Amino acid sequence: MTDPAPVIEIRDLHKSYGALEVLKGVDIVAPAGHVVSLIGSSGSGKSTLLRCANLLEDSQQGDVLFCGEPVSWKGAGLNRRPGDHAQMIRIRTNLSMVFQQFNLWAHMTILQNVMEAPVTVLKRDRAEVEDKARTYLDKVGIGDKCGAYPAQLSGGQQQRAAIARALCMEPKALLFDEPTSALDPELEQEVVRVIKDLAAEGRTMIIVTHDMRLAADVSDHVVFLHQGKIAEEGPPDAVFGHPKTERLRGFLSATQ
Ligand SMILES: Nc1ncnc2c1ncn2[C@@H]1O[C@H](COP(=O)(O)OP(=O)(O)OP(=O)(O)O)[C@@H](O)[C@H]1O
Numbered sequence: 001m002t003d004p005a006p007v008i009e010i011r012d013l014h015k016s017y018g019a020l021e022v023l024k025g026v027d028i029v030a031p032a033g034h035v036v037s038l039i040g041s042s043g044s045g046k047s048t049l050l051r052c053a054n055l056l057e058d059s060q061q062g063d064v065l066f067c068g069e070p071v072s073w074k075g076a077g078l079n080r081r082p083g084d085h086a087q088m089i090r091i092r093t094n095l096s097m098v099f100q101q102f103n104l105w106a107h108m109t110i111l112q113n114v115m116e117a118p119v120t121v122l123k124r125d126r127a128e129v130e131d132k133a134r135t136y137l138d139k140v141g142i143g144d145k146c147g148a149y150p151a152q153l154s155g156g157q158q159q160r161a162a163i164a165r166a167l168c169m170e171p172k173a174l175l176f177d178e179p180t181s182a183l184d185p186e187l188e189q190e191v192v193r194v195i196k197d198l199a200a201e202g203r204t205m206i207i208v209t210h211d212m213r214l215a216a217d218v219s220d221h222v223v224f225l226h227q228g229k230i231a232e233e234g235p236p237d238a239v240f241g242h243p244k245t246e247r248l249r250g251f252l253s254a255t256q
Pocket residue numbers: 017020022040041042043044045046047048049
């Protein structure tokens with residue numbers, strides 16, 4: 001059976017910061033409903049790749065396609081001009097990102113945080129957005145925290161609020177950048193459960209993670225990045241159960 005149509009396609013992506021070559025020609029495809037996890041040592045370029053995918057960073061070479069449409073700054077003909085803003089917002093709306101450090105607004109309640117971008121950036125109807133926001137907060141298990149401020153929540157609750165905020169954009173795909181790395185182990189599991197539920201619903205996701213169990217449990221495809229290149233990839237059973245390269249075997253034994 002052939003895979004469903006790709007939602008995200010990354011083709012031959014190259015990214016440098018000055019003389020530092022971080023991505024050296026990376027190809028990744030995330031078909032609709034699939035979960036792709038990116039694993040690899042610190043500094044291998046995982047976060048940079050996600051940031052290029054949703055236009056937080058520009059790349060020097062290669063393409064990022066969203067539902068077949070080029071979204072790299074260069075590929076989309078974007079030039080950081082004011083007129084390009086609308087297209088950038090459309091792309092970011094469809095590729096909603098969850099960050100390691102939650103990035104909630106401290107001066108807003110949890111409900112306001114979740115509603116902020118759909119109401120002020122996307123100009124959606126406030127009452128409809130509020131209904132959706134409450135539904136997504138219930139879904140991630142913190143429906144009773146609508147009126148609380150981020151500082152009044154645990155890290156796990158804050159990250160679940162950040163996931164509700166990403167869902168409230170009604171994106172076509174979710175990008176997670178180490179969503180559990182800033183959490184204590186017991187809080188980590190609350191967030192892992194939510195991500196597993198999203199995977200079971202058939203959401204398209206790319207997850208950068210240091211949590212090999214999470215990658216093994218939720219992924220359709222696992223990509224092992226080493227020094228800016230794909231060193232090995234495949235279904236989780238193969239990557240974790242039968243690693244082919246010495247490099248991946250070394251990485252996996254170091255992370256156990
Ligand atoms: N804005 C930047 N300017 C200069 N160098 C950067 C910048 N962002 C990242 N780098 C460098 O690029 C390399 C890859 O960083 P990146 O954050 O993508 O790695 P990573 O695999 O996500 O690492 P980690 O697992 O530690 O988060 C690192 O050497 C980092 O120092």
